[in-house]
Amino acid sequence: MTAVTLTESPSGRRGDSFLSVQDLHISFQTEDGVVRAVDGLSFEVEKGTTLGIVGESGSGKSVTNLAILGLHSPATTTIDGQIWFEDQELVGASRTTLERLRGNRIAMIFQDPLTSLSPYHTVGRQIGEVYRKHTGASKKEARDRAVEMLERVGIPHARTRVDDYPHHFSGGMRQRVMIAMALVCDPALLIADEPTTALDVTVQAQVLDLLKDLQDQMGTAIILITHDLGVVARTAHQVLVMYAGRAAERGTVREVLGAPRHPYTWGLLSSVPKLRSSVDVPLTPIRGTPPSLLNRPSGCPFHPRCDYVQQADPGLCTGQRPDLSPETGHGDACYLTPKQKQEIFAQIKDRL
8 A cells, every 4th residue: 555645625526416326235146145235325426526435345345336337237136226327317227328328428447457358359449449339430430539549548659559459568558548448438437446456656656647637638527446545545535435335434535534533444544554654663454354244243334343332332333333424524434422533533643
């Protein structure tokens, strides 16, 4: 992970949300039982801003965003709740509607470009195919558009490299190709699922800068899924912390990472190495492991790993699931009182 340095939220963006997820529930039928991967999640994304979604593996980050794209199999997946995008309800939308939106108004950058790109076709053909599907362009127009997009994402000698295959590119360049493919139709919403995980620090910074520049140019909203709080601090405007398929905390990047309120967020921040810390100072990981989504613990899903249950109301923590409060602004799902949160944060702030 990289060190956490906070970005500022842009002005004039409040109240301009065009993606709204309300009380979303996603479950999967498996041989072992029903897996409730997302359990009552709500959030909004505003135009031209970046929402960073963080949490451990299995918290429901990718499952949520695949639901926005309509990529879950209806045979094994049950989705309840609402997903509104540009006044279009996506839960229960027809296959035709979802195919019209995917790659056009909503696009996704997947985690591993080498497995996401076809090894049998040139990158130009793959980028052009998306463009032709949604615009009806000719092959020549699609090729020209592919060259234009490769140039836009910083691929040198784009007119010749458009005929290369994915294995001819480095990891960072393949990720740029994925970004070019995702942005070829100028989508309103871009979902980036761990876009820098397999890249070294220098290339990671280049890719993040590229996404920011393209967002400034095109006004695209971005949902950034990541484990790296440093990446979120650098690029996001809003942060959603997920745990066991629910929102543990939500707010601006400065609120959530600068003045966190939930014990899980404290745990995530204490696990990040600090640039100014001594190498002899050990990291403080969150004890235990995430709960099974087949058999969730009662009450707050984080209580078996939380160090502050006794300071709150143990009966509530173990018996009743907390809701995100307040409903707007900086909210968290924890039974500690505001005063207790302030006092605890003051005590542990130096190690976060």
